[in-house]
Amino acid sequence: MSSLFGALHTAVSGLSAQSTAFGNISDNVANSQTVGYKRTDTNFTDYLTTSTAVTNDSGFVAATPDYRNDVQGTIASSDNATALAISGNGFFQVTSASTNTTNQEVLGTTTQYTRDGNFTMDKNGYLVNDAGEAVNGWAADSSGVVNQTTMAPLKVDQSAFQPKATSSVTLSANLPATPSTTDAQSSQVNVYDAQGTLHTLALSWTPDTTASNTWNLSVSEDGSTTPIGTSTVTFNDGSVAGQPAGTIESVTPDSGGLTTGGTGSAAVLNVPLAGGGQSIALNLGTFNKSDGLTQFAGTAYTLNSATQDGIPPGAFSGISTQSNGNIVANYDNGQSRTIGQVPIVQFANPDALQKQDGQVYTATAQSGPATIKTAGSNGAGNLVTSATEGSNVDIASEFTKLIVAQRAYSANTKMITTADDMLQQTIDMKR
Template identity: 40%
Template structure:
């Protein structure tokens, strides 16, 4: 009889210990899950003032393991796990910044950025090849003229070639050094001034330098030929046909221009009181002849309305992604264009330090878009995108997580007491 009782107590102890240990295992998984939640919440709270930060949430899921309490082949959940869920597609509030070169995105796009991997001998950064993406648009110029955000990432875009003046087609770090040269503005008007010798039959030449939209220079040569005492012909020296960009100029009795009958490169004729249309290379322009008079000497000359000099004074950002160099002559010129990159699933991007991300197979391939196209979003200048942390909500969740953590510790404490009681049963 005593042996039967001992065996019964042994089975009770084994079953009880198994149940208690299972309870401890469940409670420990709960402690780990709530610790994970603490980490996510504390990270959100710590970054509540971080520009471009995207708050994350914690997702809980139950696990079904080999549970001896299950009956009839059924399984019971006896564990929990926690995972961090990113919300990089959440829009943060756009607020005004004191930084005039700051940019905020309203939409789905990301800035293309790279990191420096070192410095060269002249202290210029050596940029890495790893492509990063960020919503932290708090950019400022560093000592080398690069646009760098507060996390140390270098902004990339399409740079304007300093020689040709054309916009590039591949991404590179945007640099606007203080030594940047002013590109002459596009010529729209040529102005002839001076006198023509009314008594001379000699052909008189005049020329000037004209600039196209990229700042490239071309020489425009015009010549005057006397037709009569009050009529002269002016034409483009480079036109071999003698019909393009030519005009007949009539002077009045005082020697001033009274009318201009012209023919452009298309063969179209027109009459004006003092000018004619120059068409062709480098571009279409107006040639004003009102400053030419008949006199006793040939002193005619020609100038263009292009502005050719200027000193760099800073940069400005435009809402279409244009980065403009500004000069002390009041002009600004395009030096780079900022695109935005989108992803099929931005929440699957891999988070990196400094509010930056890298692409993954789950996020999909990066799609580079112009600003305000294909859902990439718009840009607000002189502004930043605030953190998406809901401080009040996360503090409330922190209290709930604390209570859940305490409840799980109570389970462990109670299980320990039960285990000690069970072990004492047969002693």
């Protein structure tokens, strides 16, 4: 009789175990399209009642979850420019974000981990994923230098880009050795003051008819007919060793506010802008070298390039991500600035992380402590930009498991009905 009752007990535990497996399968199938979802398989464990060399009483079976957090899903490209996917080991560290009764964003205090990197910028500037979790990272200072000592939710500063006054202009051009005209030959370069206001410097070159290999430079600002100043630039004729023909021999300010500048062999003129307070170093190259302004063969003035280091103000236009985890703010003046970096967090036993709502996990004693690393370093996974990681659920495999669970459940119900029939037959023996 004990074996019959034991068989009933065992079969009931089998029903419970297969129900648990069915629940895990159902959860997996339902989340087969959830970004960053990790499937849960089922382990079955046999527990004994009595087992000796001569006796084996039926026991029962228990189902326990088998988390597959370390199995990567398929990485697919996304039209979301701020989406990130981890290829390899690791997780994103995130903090829950919610809205209070006054419509203000409130960040949670619990640190969590996820593979859902479908990040977008919310109304307060935080980068949050599909579940509303704000990604944590290392913040960068105003110059874009990342501080890797403190992790916090990354918030995008959407203020305007601070303008930078022009401090230097670098000219690369060739004045003709045999000019076809004695008229002034001009080029212009745009520069900026401290407020980001655009100014135009006009550089006019006129050949000196009284001295060979000599040109007169006149610098004016914003179309003014009164120049800021003038200077004489003389080129080598090649008669002196170490002074190649066509390279700058001397630069001599003649009138106005132009002064010589630079150090060593640099051919530099200091040009003060109107209103005072700002002087621009006009870099003509290096004395006795052909790395800037030259006088070589030709009949016309040739401007190769005129660059300056000033930056106009710019309005925030959006953000982008880089494969090293950098979050970059972009501005409509063509400038960009790194505002933070997203690292990768690893665990010794990621399958032991505790699942929470929203495809996130919390650390446990069995998972080990979190180790924070730069993407792609020391075994950490690489980041793929404009991409998301799909669920690691295989629908075909789940349906196979479903068939097995269904058949096992049916078999256990058959065991119960058979044990019931046998008990009924035992009871009928007394009649």
